[in-house]
Amino acid sequence: MSDTDEPPTLQNTLLKVEGITKTFGTLKANDRVDFDIVPGEIHALLGENGAGKSTLVKMLFGSLQPDSGTIKWRGQPVTISDPMDARALGIGMVFQHFSLFESLSAAENIALSLGGEVSLSRTAAEAKRVSDEYGLPIHPDRLVGELSVGERQRIEIVRCLLQQPELIILDEPTSVLTPQEAEKLFATLEKVRREGKSILYISHRLEEVQRLCDRATVLRLGRVVAHCDPRAETAKSLAAMMVGEDIHDVDRRKAVPKEPAKQQPVLVIDDLSQPPTGPFAVALRNVALEVFPGEVVGIAGIAGNGQSEFFEAVSGERLQDRPERIRIRGKNAGHDGPSGRRRLGAAFSPEERLGHGAVPGFSLSENLLLSRHATDGKTYVGALGTIKSRALTSALERIVQALDVRKSEADPLASSLSGGNLQKLILGREFDRAPALLIANQPTWGVDAGAAAHIRQEVIDLARAGSGVLVISQDLDELLEMADRIAVMSDGRLSETIPTETVTREALGLMMGGAGNGEASAKNSPMLPEGTI
Amino acid sequence: MRVELVRRPHPSALYGALSPFLALLITATLGAIMFAILGKAPHLALYAYFIEPLTEVWSLHELLVKAAPLILIAIGLSVCFLSNNWNIGAEGQFIIGAIFGSVLPVMFPEFRGPFVLPIMLLMGILGGMTYAAIPALLKAKLNTNEILSSLMLVYVAQLFLDWLVRGPWRNPQGFNFPESRNFHADAVLPEVISASGRAHYGFVFAIIAAVVMWYILNRTLKGFEIRVMGQSPRAGRFAGFSRAGTILTTFLIAGGLAGLAGISEVSGAIGQLRPVISPGYGFTAIIVAFLGRLNPLGIVAAGLVLALSYLGGEAAQISLGVSNKVANVFQGILLFSVLACDTLIHYRVRIAGRPSAEGQGV
Numbered sequence A: 001m002s003d004t005d006e007p008p009t010l011q012n013t014l015l016k017v018e019g020i021t022k023t024f025g026t027l028k029a030n031d032r033v034d035f036d037i038v039p040g041e042i043h044a045l046l047g048e049n050g051a052g053k054s055t056l057v058k059m060l061f062g063s064l065q066p067d068s069g070t071i072k073w074r075g076q077p078v079t080i081s082d083p084m085d086a087r088a089l090g091i092g093m094v095f096q097h098f099s100l101f102e103s104l105s106a107a108e109n110i111a112l113s114l115g116g117e118v119s120l121s122r123t124a125a126e127a128k129r130v131s132d133e134y135g136l137p138i139h140p141d142r143l144v145g146e147l148s149v150g151e152r153q154r155i156e157i158v159r160c161l162l163q164q165p166e167l168i169i170l171d172e173p174t175s176v177l178t179p180q181e182a183e184k185l186f187a188t189l190e191k192v193r194r195e196g197k198s199i200l201y202i203s204h205r206l207e208e209v210q211r212l213c214d215r216a217t218v219l220r221l222g223r224v225v226a227h228c229d230p231r232a233e234t235a236k237s238l239a240a241m242m243v244g245e246d247i248h249d250v251d252r253r254k255a256v257p258k259e260p261a262k263q264q265p266v267l268v269i270d271d272l273s274q275p276p277t278g279p280f281a282v283a284l285r286n287v288a289l290e291v292f293p294g295e296v297v298g299i300a301g302i303a304g305n306g307q308s309e310f311f312e313a314v315s316g317e318r319l320q321d322r323p324e325r326i327r328i329r330g331k332n333a334g335h336d337g338p339s340g341r342r343r344l345g346a347a348f349s350p351e352e353r354l355g356h357g358a359v360p361g362f363s364l365s366e367n368l369l370l371s372r373h374a375t376d377g378k379t380y381v382g383a384l385g386t387i388k389s390r391a392l393t394s395a396l397e398r399i400v401q402a403l404d405v406r407k408s409e410a411d412p413l414a415s416s417l418s419g420g421n422l423q424k425l426i427l428g429r430e431f432d433r434a435p436a437l438l439i440a441n442q443p444t445w446g447v448d449a450g451a452a453a454h455i456r457q458e459v460i461d462l463a464r465a466g467s468g469v470l471v472i473s474q475d476l477d478e479l480l481e482m483a484d485r486i487a488v489m490s491d492g493r494l495s496e497t498i499p500t501e502t503v504t505r506e507a508l509g510l511m512m513g514g515a516g517n518g519e520a521s522a523k524n525s526p527m528l529p530e531g532t533i
Numbered sequence B: 001m002r003v004e005l006v007r008r009p010h011p012s013a014l015y016g017a018l019s020p021f022l023a024l025l026i027t028a029t030l031g032a033i034m035f036a037i038l039g040k041a042p043h044l045a046l047y048a049y050f051i052e053p054l055t056e057v058w059s060l061h062e063l064l065v066k067a068a069p070l071i072l073i074a075i076g077l078s079v080c081f082l083s084n085n086w087n088i089g090a091e092g093q094f095i096i097g098a099i100f101g102s103v104l105p106v107m108f109p110e111f112r113g114p115f116v117l118p119i120m121l122l123m124g125i126l127g128g129m130t131y132a133a134i135p136a137l138l139k140a141k142l143n144t145n146e147i148l149s150s151l152m153l154v155y156v157a158q159l160f161l162d163w164l165v166r167g168p169w170r171n172p173q174g175f176n177f178p179e180s181r182n183f184h185a186d187a188v189l190p191e192v193i194s195a196s197g198r199a200h201y202g203f204v205f206a207i208i209a210a211v212v213m214w215y216i217l218n219r220t221l222k223g224f225e226i227r228v229m230g231q232s233p234r235a236g237r238f239a240g241f242s243r244a245g246t247i248l249t250t251f252l253i254a255g256g257l258a259g260l261a262g263i264s265e266v267s268g269a270i271g272q273l274r275p276v277i278s279p280g281y282g283f284t285a286i287i288v289a290f291l292g293r294l295n296p297l298g299i300v301a302a303g304l305v306l307a308l309s310y311l312g313g314e315a316a317q318i319s320l321g322v323s324n325k326v327a328n329v330f331q332g333i334l335l336f337s338v339l340a341c342d343t344l345i346h347y348r349v350r351i352a353g354r355p356s357a358e359g360q361g362v
């Protein structure tokens, strides 16, 4: 390569994007996008849900092809026709939606992407080394299917680092992490930057962008609206650039029920214990909780402490040993599946959007049917089990309106929606039912600031209208903003709930480490994501 | 050096639609080469194989006779495959359906009347269902691999039929031939147009099954459930669909249709039970299901194509003097081409050096 002949400015830019355009149907997901990255910088890519961030980085990684425009790598125009080209150039990526095989171990997943020339044990050792070096604890021998999202993401990052890329693209890496986990990630990223490598960083969390990033490119509706220095901006001014308007604060009016004890709880969980579902899943131990109409109850905790198991137990994806373990609006539901529980008035929004909350290859209206066929059977399913597609599309229209879901065509495949927009749809699908009980796991994962505020407001409004809401989240700020009472889940146990007014972040942080319930923590590292030892 | 398949980010929709036709074209080309190697003039051979059977009315009837079981079975299989259940044992379900359906005319030949035939058909369906329920229950309850269990049950069924027609069900007036007694007139599935040829109502059943199943799969909640469970079992569980329920339903549908095909074949085309009642319909139907893109309407077309490969095999045997095993070769080539076309539409071949070395070269 004749780098030395290039003028110094070009030699300095690692990656330069010029006039990139990408159209899906009639929608311009990227419209003449320009920006560049120099070695040793952390460059932020900002924009609301559906602004085109993932589309742009997918083109840089070769999983999408631009319609027009050029990509220059170290001054040379390059065609990146697939991820292998990207890796060969020195570009690594951690996707917004994970790309790991659940039935393989972490080491096997890593070995696969290395091309199979390296033995599994050496890969595992290498992965361990990198994970130690960068402070990203992973367990190479565990099946990915058994791991928390946080650990899955660490595997993706380790896999990416192993290939010694010059540029690492991270698509919303912290949206699933706890503040502590995110802190560790930042340390890792700063170490990577010190080594002279560059990072392209997508996030909806503006504070962390301001802390971490040297420059930012802001997208709105597929176009670059600004290049700026995030440190010279405020979170508010950045958000305003993204949205084109100001973002409202969430209004948490006082809880209505004066004496909850007099009311019948919408959800009672009575001493729920269950063995782990797999070798690395978490056992639930003596979980007890009541949710009353009119209130939002939050469950905080570090991922992998039993939240997914808890969600599956409450949603009926896993049944209980006795029917009275779980009572929904006074009825025993422990032996009912998800449909039975929905008929009692419950609604569920799981953590993983693709493959759990939605079928990627199905249209949005079909995905609507996924959680609504049991409760709104008459509306959407006619005689002889015929699906009423017209009713579905009009309901879809309503939900899309209510939550401002942005999409490229009338009824696209779920997989073509941007991450945040799919999340809005999955929640909107449940809001639309006005359920008596809503249980949501990570409701604003990957949702932009404006939409997140909107979703939180919807959750609070639902509760104030008389429903009970249970929110599982790793985002303490979110819980402090929405919840009336907060409990902490740690190692499969759930603490007593504490009224949000009296709770402090420090106290919650301590409880998350396992010191709740007055028990001494057996763990020396409260950051360890998995509760099983 | 290493050859690998890389997923195409945007598989071409056009080629997706053309894929079955491309596969047919490739099959014909390879067939021509094969005939040339056998020393036959390729164009004459292909004509004899693919065109000639379509030029006469009686052989068009034969085409429908052969297509009926293929289509019926393949429709059931497509339901299984769509829900990610790999029922490979349709041949066995076909045979057991034929046996169940034959109970009445073979064991109670004096029992006559217009209701004999409907009872036989229902018994045939029931037989196929019962037999398909075995691998289904094993999978639902014990997590056994349905590919193995359903396949092995084929051999059990074949041997059971063989034993029946040589032993207890052998025709008392049949000079010790291994055959059951001939079905009496009330037990024979009538021809559709008896004046012009042998095509029986089995083909009508196949068309009805195709239309009904297309509707169920694409327009009803049950079909939705089947597709969800096939594509994303976790989302299916979240939706409240039961895994065991789907396994059982899809196997019962497949078994029932295979059983109906079996009794229709015996009662419409053969007229008695013999040690061998199928030239491998249950296996060929797997090709039909895939060539028809797991779509019931596509399967009707694919069933006719594969039926033609059987007829062509017979025709080629007579007019060219090649073994009728050529039909099997053709079917093999066809399946291979279908799968290859589909794979190459979704993936492209990449010949890679050592990727790690490449990575450091920059």
Ligand SMILES: Nc1ncnc2c1ncn2[C@@H]1O[C@H](COP(=O)(O)OP(=O)(O)OP(=O)(O)O)[C@@H](O)[C@H]1O
Pocket: A024, A025, A027, A029, A047, A048, A049, A050, A051, A052, A053, A054, A055, A056, A096, A406, A407, A408, A412, A415, A416, A417, A418, A419, A420, A421, A446, A448
């Ligand atoms: N494969 C596709 N087919 C059709 N439309 C698509 C496809 N992929 C993305 N889109 C559309 O392009 C737009 C941009 O999507 P993209 O995923 O880039 O957004 P994003 O900025 O990453 O949003 P988020 O913050 O929600 O992840 C969206 O409106 C989306 O619906």
Ligand SMILES: [Mg+2]
Pocket: A053, A054, A055, A096, A171, A418, A419, A420
């Ligand atoms: Mg995105």
